[in-house]
Amino acid sequence: MRVLGIETSCDETGVAIFDDQQGLMAHAVYSQVDIHAAYGGVVPELASRDHIRKTLPLIRQVLDEAGLDKGSIDGVAYTAGPGLIGALLVGSAIGRSLAWGWKVPAIGVHHMEGHLLAPLLEEPSPQLPFVALLVSGGHTQLVDVTGIGRYRILGESLDDAAGEAFDKTAKLLELPYPGGPELAKLAEHGDPGRFRFPRPMTDRPGLDFSFSGLKTFALNSIKTALAESTDPDQARADIARAFEEAVVDTLVIKCRRALRETGRKRLILAGGVSANRRLRERMSTAIAAEGGEAFYPQPALCTDNGAMIAFAGCQRLRAGQHEPLVFKPRARWPMDHLEAVSSS
Amino acid sequence: MKLLAIDTSGDACSAALLVDDRVQQELQIAPRRHGELILSMMQSLLDDSGLQLHELDGIAFGRGPGSFTGVRIAASVTQGAAFAADLPVIPISTLAAMAQGQFRRRGQRRLLAALDARMDEVYWGCYQIGDAGLAELHGEECVCPPDRAPLPPTSEGWAGVGPGWSAYQAILQARMGGAVETTSPEAFCEARDIATLAATEFSAGRQLPPEQAIPIYLRDQVTRTA
Numbered sequence: 001m002r003v004l005g006i007e008t009s010c011d012e013t014g015v016a017i018f019d020d021q022q023g024l025m026a027h028a029v030y031s032q033v034d035i036h037a038a039y040g041g042v043v044p045e046l047a048s049r050d051h052i053r054k055t056l057p058l059i060r061q062v063l064d065e066a067g068l069d070k071g072s073i074d075g076v077a078y079t080a081g082p083g084l085i086g087a088l089l090v091g092s093a094i095g096r097s098l099a100w101g102w103k104v105p106a107i108g109v110h111h112m113e114g115h116l117l118a119p120l121l122e123e124p125s126p127q128l129p130f131v132a133l134l135v136s137g138g139h140t141q142l143v144d145v146t147g148i149g150r151y152r153i154l155g156e157s158l159d160d161a162a163g164e165a166f167d168k169t170a171k172l173l174e175l176p177y178p179g180g181p182e183l184a185k186l187a188e189h190g191d192p193g194r195f196r197f198p199r200p201m202t203d204r205p206g207l208d209f210s211f212s213g214l215k216t217f218a219l220n221s222i223k224t225a226l227a228e229s230t231d232p233d234q235a236r237a238d239i240a241r242a243f244e245e246a247v248v249d250t251l252v253i254k255c256r257r258a259l260r261e262t263g264r265k266r267l268i269l270a271g272g273v274s275a276n277r278r279l280r281e282r283m284s285t286a287i288a289a290e291g292g293e294a295f296y297p298q299p300a301l302c303t304d305n306g307a308m309i310a311f312a313g314c315q316r317l318r319a320g321q322h323e324p325l326v327f328k329p330r331a332r333w334p335m336d337h338l339e340a341v342s343s344s
Numbered sequence: 345m346k347l348l349a350i351d352t353s354g355d356a357c358s359a360a361l362l363v364d365d366r367v368q369q370e371l372q373i374a375p376r377r378h379g380e381l382i383l384s385m386m387q388s389l390l391d392d393s394g395l396q397l398h399e400l401d402g403i404a405f406g407r408g409p410g411s412f413t414g415v416r417i418a419a420s421v422t423q424g425a426a427f428a429a430d431l432p433v434i435p436i437s438t439l440a441a442m443a444q445g446q447f448r449r450r451g452q453r454r455l456l457a458a459l460d461a462r463m464d465e466v467y468w469g470c471y472q473i474g475d476a477g478l479a480e481l482h483g484e485e486c487v488c489p490p491d492r493a494p495l496p497p498t499s500e501g502w503a504g505v506g507p508g509w510s511a512y513q514a515i516l517q518a519r520m521g522g523a524v525e526t527t528s529p530e531a532f533c534e535a536r537d538i539a540t541l542a543a544t545e546f547s548a549g550r551q552l553p554p555e556q557a558i559p560i561y562l563r564d565q566v567t568r569t570a
Binding site: 039043045046048049052053055056057059060070085086089090092093094095096097098099100101102325326327328329 | 379380383384386387397412413416417419420421422423424425426427428429554555558559561566567
């Protein structure tokens with residue numbers, strides 16, 4: 001089965017074609033970062049206005065790149081939530097209408113399920129069951145995965161998502177938008193020993209997270225350091241390093257704890273923050289020391305993309321699930337309410 | 345000529361199928377339920393006519409102004425369906441369609457179409473029905489405060505059309521002086537009138553490729569600092 005996937009939940013337009021025999025045949029992502037940079041964050045109306053200009057040209061592009069005629073598509077998958085409702089509507093309406101015109105089945109995919117299954121696009125891919133850490137600008141969740149659509153939330157952030165904490169702290173450090181990856185770059189030049197940030201909620205049982213306190217700590221550290229430091233650039237790098245260490249440490253501690261509590265051996269990381277190099281190094285080492293193994297999507301598939309939607313949609317379509325002649329995206333959509341796919 | 349036309353720019357959701365000089369329409373007043381209805385309406389019209397989507401000559405849609413989300417739904421559905429079936433698209437102004445609808449119902453030929461744009465503004469278009477019985481734009485459509493709406497080219501015999509005339513009745517009447525004789529604030533955009541206007545556009549060769557099914561919002565300032 002060959003599925004076209006469309007992702008428009010936030011500020012990236014992603015389109016891809018996944019074939020269950022031939023794998024990922026083409027994928028393209030258009031990022032709106034430049035549009036939103038002037039505002040320091042995503043402006044929902046501008047995001048919607050751009051998705052409607054980019055989606056169809058990207059669909060043409062991936063069909064061309066894969067050398068496919070559009071008659072060879074067997075199904076259409078689109079992100080139906082959670083996310084910005086106006087942005088979701090564009091991809092859902094285009095996707096559902098394409099499927100209608102092609103007379104093929106359509107499926108609305110949960111954005112986080114897309115992220116969660118993205119590591120299954122890699123070789124070797126992890127065997128089920130596993131624990132997943134979904135870590136992005138909008139989410140920080142630990143999920144026990146026993147099958148496709150069989151998700152149990154083990155813990156999640158009670159306030160800021162990890163990626164959000166990265167972006168907010170980057171803003172305090174006066175880094176350009178979007179700040180998360182910039183902060184990680186700056187951290188490479190930082191001294192890990194100069195500042196010591198807290199590791200929130202690691203000193204008590206449980207698998208929930210809290211990252212909002214870190215930006216306050218960062219703000220105070222910046223004030224102190226700039227008051228006493230002769231080299232403000234070095235101080236910023238040192239703070240970035242200490243912040244990153246704190247987030248990475250916290251995530252590693254909770255993931256190790258999640259594996260112990262569930263008895264799983266495999267951990268997968270997904271979402272934009274899972275592209276962070278320090279996080280990958282530290283996580284792999286820590287999980288290996290537990291006798292387990294960590295899996296990651298390739299960096300291009302960590303951030304929002306159509307490939308993960310095409311892949312997740314393909315699993316569900318193959319199991320016979322599909323949508324009626326309706327598109328009805330949801331801004332909020334709890335992941336543990338998804339229908340299970342019985343065949344896997 | 346065979347055209348499908350759709351509109352989701354306001355509280356109504358409608359689809360129409362034009363086959364030569366006959367138009368069939370499905371319409372429901374269904375705020376925020378366009379995504380549940382529009383494709384079924386399109387399918388039902390095709391079923392009743394025995395036509396397949398790919399046998400049509402094109403798809404027309406209400407390109408705005410109107411609810412931002414609403415006009416994007418019509419444009420997105422048009423893009424998807426037209427691309428799938430290799431059809432061209434025909435964007436039609438929702439204000440023009442309101443004026444056309446008023447001519448169809450009441451025979452009025454001088455029409456000032458107004459939608460409530462919120463933020464104390466109206467979407468505004470001045471239309472006259474030409475010899476061919478089709479709404480023709482005078483000047484340009486715009487978004488503006490009702491007390492600065494562009495004046496019509498003559499000073500009498502105009503009809504106010506559309507919900508902008510209930511939201512700003514007194515201000516618009518004062519602004520237009522004695523030019524407005526009747527108002528029909530209950531009028532709204534319907535797909536059948538989009539179909540009528542689109543047929544002429546199509547005959548004139550003004551159809552576009554599917555990716556150019558893009559809304560015209562009129563309000564382009566959506567952030568404070570832009």
